[in-house]
Amino acid sequence: MAALAPTPAQRGRRLVSSAWRSVVNLYKVMRANPLSFVGFVLVAITLILAFIVVADPSLIIPYGATQDTGVYREPPTILQWPPSIAHPFGTDQGGRDIYSAVLLALPLDLGIGVGIAGISVLLGGFLGLVAGFWDKPGTLGGATSTLIMRVTDVFLAFPSLILALAIVASIGRGVWSAVLAITITWWPYYVRLVRGEVLAVKHLPYVTAARAAGVKDTRILTRHVLRNVLDPIIVYFTLDIGTVLVTFSTISFVGAGIPYPGPIPEWGSMMSYYQGNFLLSQYWWYIAFPAIAIFMTALSYSLLGDGLRDVLDPRTRRALTQTVAHEPPSEVKEAAVAPVETPEEEEALEESEA
């Protein structure tokens, strides 16, 4: 075996080739549905932009954090320039560059969207798994399940936006209080969703079969049940990122979120500030560009969610990655050609496909 063991260089090449193969497969699945491909590209673009803004804003933001264009220093002294080459999204009444503000807000808004939805899916998902899986009445699990569901119901009974506003109003404005407020109102939906999925899956024959094979309950839950409820959860999660953004913007819009103008702009607060002070008919670019930013971000994550559904389902994935109907899948062919596969490569394959 020692003679057959691959050198580090070989291993590296195999890893790269299997990673490349999985990227190609992902591309093939995405390509099959043009809309989700658009979502995939848009999400990639927003992520790259956000990364650049965080790393070195001067690369794409000409006027920096203050957005000071200096338009008021030179004649003719007009502060509100409509969109032009120099100011793609125009300037506002303070001579601020709206393009810079919209880009500066990108990392914060993305972070809020992914963060709030992420905390909610983790917390709500965990509670939903527990509540759905151990729900036998008259046991400790049943009592826990009932407790979780009743608390969830209490939170669901409030209109979430009103509750979030009330929380922000009572603990003060700011990024963190707004995030906290929305998270508190957000997780119960995931408890309901995950619990429903678990209830549907846990009585399926393959769960009984796993039980008959001697698999412990916790492992059945984390391996067999979780993997099969994961698809709808992840799809809902990506759709939800857009909804969180819109909600956060709404909170900012009614004046309870992040103050604008301030150190960090936020799309919702920008819209709120401009619509409160200036005529929409005259200076349409004030509101149009932050609104388009919210819309595009929400849309791209929704489209990506649609595409992920196809990627996560082994059936559609296999059908789409196979170019010829009767051709065996690529990794199978390789297994037939080279029966001695290294564990590393298989693991990499597994990870990349999972």
Next chain:
Amino acid sequence: MTQPVLSVENLSVEYEVGAGRFQAVSDVSLVIPPGRVVGIVGETGCGKSTLAQAIPRLLPEPPAHILSGKIIFQGVDLVPVPRGKLPMVRGTGIGMIFQEPLNSLNPAFRVFDQIAESIQIRHWREMGVLPVFHPGPTPWDYSHRPLPETADVLSHSVIPPGAKEKVQRKALSRADYRREVLDYLRLVRINDPETILNLYPHELSGGMRQRIMIAMALSEKPALLIADEPTSALDVTIQAQVLTLMKELIDEVSASILYISHDLGVVAETADDLGVMYAGRLVEFGPVADIFERPRHPYTKSLLRSIPTRYKTDWPMPTIPGSVPNLSLLPRGCRFHPRCALARPICGQEPHPPLRVVEGATASGTPHQSACHFAEEVASQP
């Protein structure tokens, strides 16, 4: 006489559905000696599958309850065992093959992962990483004690205390698992196992999936294998293939097997002993050859007479009048008497007769038992 692998004593299982409750299995007793194949036949709804799932305690409780009885597996009664300890009995102790191969494989995992999980469970139990069901008294730590009767023994590992340090707790590498999975795929006669390894269940045919299920169950090397109608959901040609496989495997694998089926022909080919169930009760139990040649219960006799063969000339085909009673509205007395040709007043008055040994026990060891007041007369009837 050696200790039986499994002995079920007076087992009764009840379902609670809405306000009503009914007994799906009543007072069933059977014994499976080591290395023997015991078949159970009966019509749909007679409690076969309930019995099969009650033995490893897989029935969802509620709605099912084990009302009374013992399920003694390798000397330990499983009925009082807390649910949390049951996994260590299942798989390596009692393995199971289900009747729906279409839904019994997890759709999200490849064939490799499905079988590797079973192998991993057995491997971990062999190494002492996972606790194991204690198979009764063993030379190293229970020889001085009487036969364990409580569930406490379940908490002990089979690894003797002194030997634990010697056990290499090395995890198997993926290549090791791969080799072993391939072995089991070859065992169940799968062509081109290297290709099958990477496929998902939806890419396999029904027969293939059932073979994978069989490979999963066998890879844990169970002491008792319960096959719950493994061929029923398949079409006839595939049934024949899987049945041939099962017969070959029964010869190769030395496990004791409980083979549940509604097909008398299938059981005749596979089983050593045969139990016939009717309306939740075992009405006849004995060696297969005995039962087929000299049935001692009117129900068995009528069943055997109703098997269509190519050579039978009498027409219309003999049938059993009436239908299986609703389990919540059972007739008083013997459960079969409203449909029985031999029925007499006593059949409706006395409670359902228990199984009793009839005369003429055979050499094969298992006594021929019947639950009929007039078991001796059945043979002489036309």
